[in-house]
Amino acid sequence: IDDEDEQEKNKAETDDYRLLSTITGQPVTDDPLIYVIPVCAPWSTLQSxxxxxxxxxxxxxxxxxxxxxxxYFMYDKTATNLEKDLxxxxxxxxxxxxxxxxxKLSLPASLK
Known part of the structure; x- marks a missing residue:
């Protein structure tokens, strides 16, 4: 029974890791986007x-x-229609x- 419990725990951890690894701050065209997660973090963390x-x-x-x-995000020229909808x-x-x-928001000079 302990071995089965351990295997189930490992499978759950693997599934959790797979899910977390799909979260990205840099979506590419091939990514299946399903949701947007608002984040407030140190600027150095958000550089990418x-x-x-x-x-x-x-x-x-x-x-x-x-x-x-x-x-500002809606007028981003690089935003896809799906990204705008999300x-x-x-x-x-x-x-x-x-x-x-x-x-205070620091926007690019062209948008102020």
Whole structure:
């Protein structure tokens, strides 16, 4: 019985690892995209992500900042239609939940 339990545990861990290894910050054309996960992390961690905006402490309200970020991502010329649809499907409160209180967004100069 212990051997069977150990095998089931190993299989579950392997399945979990496979699932986690499918999460990417740099989707490519062949990736089967099914969901978007909003992430708030140190800037150095997000350097390889396709969609990112630098946040700094500031006076901007969460709701307005979230709307600005989503609009910025929607106008990304490299975004596929599927990526845009997935970005549209994110609820503002799902993103706001991950942001600190007051923020300043650092957008490219051409979009300010």
């Amino acid at each position: 992500y396709k969609y990112k905006i630098k946040l700094s402490p500031g006076t901007g309200k969460k709701g307005k900042s979230v709307q600005t970020v989503l609009k 970005i549209k499907s994110i609820k503002d409160q799902d993103i706001s939940r991950n942001l600190p209180g007051k923020v």
